[in-house]
Amino acid sequence: MTTYEAGDVTLEQVREFVWEIPKSGGMNVPARILASESLLDEISEDKTLEQLRNSTYLPGVRKYALCMPDGHQGYGFPVGGVAGIDAENGCISPGAVGYDINCGVRMMRTNLTYDDVRGHEEELVDALFEAVPSGLGGGGVHEGTVDDVDAILSRGMDWALENGYAVRDDLEHCEDEGYRPEGNPDKVSEKARNRGKNQVGSLGSGNHFLEVQRVTDVFREDVAADFGLSEDQIVVLIHCGSRGLGHQVCTDYLRKIEQAHSGLLNQLPDRELAAAPAGSQLAEDYYEAMCAAINYAWVNRQLIMHRTREVFADVFDRDWEAMEMDLLYDVAHNIAKRETHTVDGEETDLFVHRKGATRAFPASHPEVPAAYRDVGQPIIIPGSMGAGSYVLRGGDRSLEETFGSTAHGAGRLMSRTQAKNEYWGEDVRDDLRDQQQVYVKAQSGATVAEEAPGVYKDVDEVVRVSDALGIGDKVAWTFPVCNIKG
DNA sequence: ATGTGC
Numbered sequence: 001m002t003t004y005e006a007g008d009v010t011l012e013q014v015r016e017f018v019w020e021i022p023k024s025g026g027m028n029v030p031a032r033i034l035a036s037e038s039l040l041d042e043i044s045e046d047k048t049l050e051q052l053r054n055s056t057y058l059p060g061v062r063k064y065a066l067c068m069p070d071g072h073q074g075y076g077f078p079v080g081g082v083a084g085i086d087a088e089n090g091c092i093s094p095g096a097v098g099y100d101i102n103c104g105v106r107m108m109r110t111n112l113t114y115d116d117v118r119g120h121e122e123e124l125v126d127a128l129f130e131a132v133p134s135g136l137g138g139g140g141v142h143e144g145t146v147d148d149v150d151a152i153l154s155r156g157m158d159w160a161l162e163n164g165y166a167v168r169d170d171l172e173h174c175e176d177e178g179y180r181p182e183g184n185p186d187k188v189s190e191k192a193r194n195r196g197k198n199q200v201g202s203l204g205s206g207n208h209f210l211e212v213q214r215v216t217d218v219f220r221e222d223v224a225a226d227f228g229l230s231e232d233q234i235v236v237l238i239h240c241g242s243r244g245l246g247h248q249v250c251t252d253y254l255r256k257i258e259q260a261h262s263g264l265l266n267q268l269p270d271r272e273l274a275a276a277p278a279g280s281q282l283a284e285d286y287y288e289a290m291c292a293a294i295n296y297a298w299v300n301r302q303l304i305m306h307r308t309r310e311v312f313a314d315v316f317d318r319d320w321e322a323m324e325m326d327l328l329y330d331v332a333h334n335i336a337k338r339e340t341h342t343v344d345g346e347e348t349d350l351f352v353h354r355k356g357a358t359r360a361f362p363a364s365h366p367e368v369p370a371a372y373r374d375v376g377q378p379i380i381i382p383g384s385m386g387a388g389s390y391v392l393r394g395g396d397r398s399l400e401e402t403f404g405s406t407a408h409g410a411g412r413l414m415s416r417t418q419a420k421n422e423y424w425g426e427d428v429r430d431d432l433r434d435q436q437q438v439y440v441k442a443q444s445g446a447t448v449a450e451e452a453p454g455v456y457k458d459v460d461e462v463v464r465v466s467d468a469l470g471i472g473d474k475v476a477w478t479f480p481v482c483n484i485k486g
Numbered sequence: 487a488t489g490t491g492c
Contacts, residue, residue, distance in 0.1 A: 075487095100487040137489060195489080206487055247488050334487090416490090 004037070006044035009053065017465050020064070021049070026269070027056040033067045034402070036465055042413060042457055046073040048080075054269045055083055060090015060278065062343045062350065066402055068357050069465040070411030070457060075099065076272025079356035080411060084403040085278075087338055087349040091264065092283050093275035094257065094290075096353040098334040099250045101290055102297035103208075103241030105380045106174070106330035107391065108305055110312070110323050112234040114214040117481055120315065121439040124212060125482035127311045128441075132210055132304055134203035135443035135486040141165075141201025141303040149196045149245075149296070150185040156295030160302040170302060172369055174330040175359060175377075176337075178298040180291035187289040188245070189252050196245030196296060201303030205443070205486030206416075207451055208240040210304060213478040216388065223393050223475045226375045227328060235478060236325075237389060238304050239382050241334065242297040249293045253286045278351070287336070287351075294335055301330060328391075329369075329378035331358050333408040341403055352403050360394040360406040360472045368394065379472045381463060383410045385432055385440060386453025388479040390463045397470035406472035407463070410456035423449040439482035447486055 002013040011019040011033065019040065021031040031052045035043055043049065048071050055065045055077050062084050071080030076095030083096055117124065133139040142148065142165070152159045157178025160166040171177045185193065203210060215233045218224045229235070242249075258265060258274045260282055265274050276283035305327065309320035316323065336353045343350070361368050363376040372378060376394035383389045387410065398404045414422070425445025432438040432453075442448045466472040 098487075103487070204487075205490090208487080241487070244488065251488090 004040060006049055009049045017469055021053050027053065028061050029056050029064050031056050031065045033071070034465060034469060035069045036461060039069050039457065039461055039465065043067065043071050048073050048078045051076065051078045052081060054273060055081065055096065057268050058083065058085060058091055058093060058273060058275055059264065060086035062086060062348065068405070068407040069462045070407040070409055072411050074355060076270055077355055080407065081355050082357045082403055082405045083353045084341060084350040085353065087278055087351050090278050090351065091275035092278065092286060092336060092351045093273055093353065094250050094253050094286060095272050095274065096355055097290060097336045098355045099247050100241035100334055101246035101249060101293035102332045103334045104297060104301065104330065104332040105237060105239045105382055106301050106305065107328040107380050108236040108308070108325055109228050109328050110234045110236070110325050112323060113232045114234060117212065117234055121482050124315055125439045125441045125484060127315050128210060128308065129484045131307050131311045132203060132484060133201065134484060136205050138198040139202060140199045141307050144197055144200055146193050146197055149193045152200065152296055152299045153183050153185040153188055153292035156180060156183065156298050157302055160299050165306045166302050170327045173327040173371065174298060175332055178302065178330065180294050182288050183292035183295040184288035185292055187285045188249055188292050192245050192248035192252065195248050196243065199243040199245070201300060201307065202243060203240045203304065203486055204243050205447060209483050209485040210308065211237045211483040212481040213237055213389065214481055215476055216479045217477040219474040219476065223375050226372065227378055227391065227475060229391065229476045234481070236308055237380070237382060238301050240300060240304065242293045242300065245296050246293040249289050253289060257282055257286070290336060294332065298330065329380065331380050333358060341399065350403070354405050356408050357405045358408045359404055360398040361404050362394045362396050362398055379406060381407060381409055381459065383459030384453040384456040385438055385451065385480055385483055386436060387456065387459050388477055390459065390474060391476040391478070392463065392466060392472040393475050395470040395473045398472065401469060402471050406466045410459035410462060412455055413457055414455050416450045419450045419452060419455045420446055422454070423452040425449040428452045438480045442485045444486065451485065
């Protein structure tokens, strides 16, 4: 048997790209890592594998805990981690969802080609930067009241539709149609709601961005046609989350759960995995608050997309409808959801935790929107400013292998602090413009340094593993034209 | 990720 030694963890190879930490000690199930050896070399350098093994101590975790090929260390639970935990007898863990609840991406199509945009990059990037609020702190497309926030938390994208920020078609091209009915503002603290009221429609900072891209390659022509993608087409990618509101929800419930469920906490190897037992009041409260933050993040991305349509209409002097600026799809990267999966031959209700992982449902799954039911759901995987991004579709093996999940990005190679020592923002910006015709505009030079292409893993390799395992199949590759960020 | 924190 092929093994891989990583510190005190020994991995056994199950087959190509599939590695397992066998069950031992307090582990309830084994753990699986989906990676090539070169990705495994990177994954094993931080605490990812230890955190993944720790997560198998969570009560009610089924089958195996998983790490996607882009996995890296996170708070308690790896970014790139997936765990299906029994929704009747198990638990729910905020650390296995992440601080940025429903951090995610959406891609909007246009009928413009690269030739239409070339020569207008500076004008476009300036106009987008001016119109789309970004950076730390307040300021959003919709400057509202706490009542507005409560409506957003309850109704998600339905609120955006009612308030003229969306068309019906947008809702139909969004995971869960942009709405979790369980979202309950009463379970979200006043502090969180106040933090949210002046950030509705704002990018934030860090790795969040808005990017105009061109489709540079198509790998599956038939699927690409169903997704409305073709070579040289201009698309827009929006990556952001639930801002201060989601962060506050996570903080609030971690503290509450640590206090109320210290018994469970003491059974776990890491207190950052704090979890509320299924059926407890806090499990229900956290789920409803998390769903509310999920709704907030969808509205956030919708308002940014709405503003982007206005900017394009202004710059290109045409209606956005005439430019066919339609939402391709919106996927969540940091969520938990009650889903039914087959485990040991039985239909089982699970809290599927996906933290830095994308849902990847295959063709014919009832939760895939009608427009894509025949081909599988679109999966959007942002890479870096120098390596581009990918569109995949849910693969036939995903339900069996990964609770219907795949990777979510390239994954960091180095910390933000390390990145700022290695790179200087203005140099990164100048190199991207001069060498790759990518136009970047950011609130802070430090953010550009933190997001330099060199701080990321090889997104091609991440996608290659997903494709080879049949959990998410390569459809198209896109490359940046211009990018705005905090 | 984050009014960059225990």
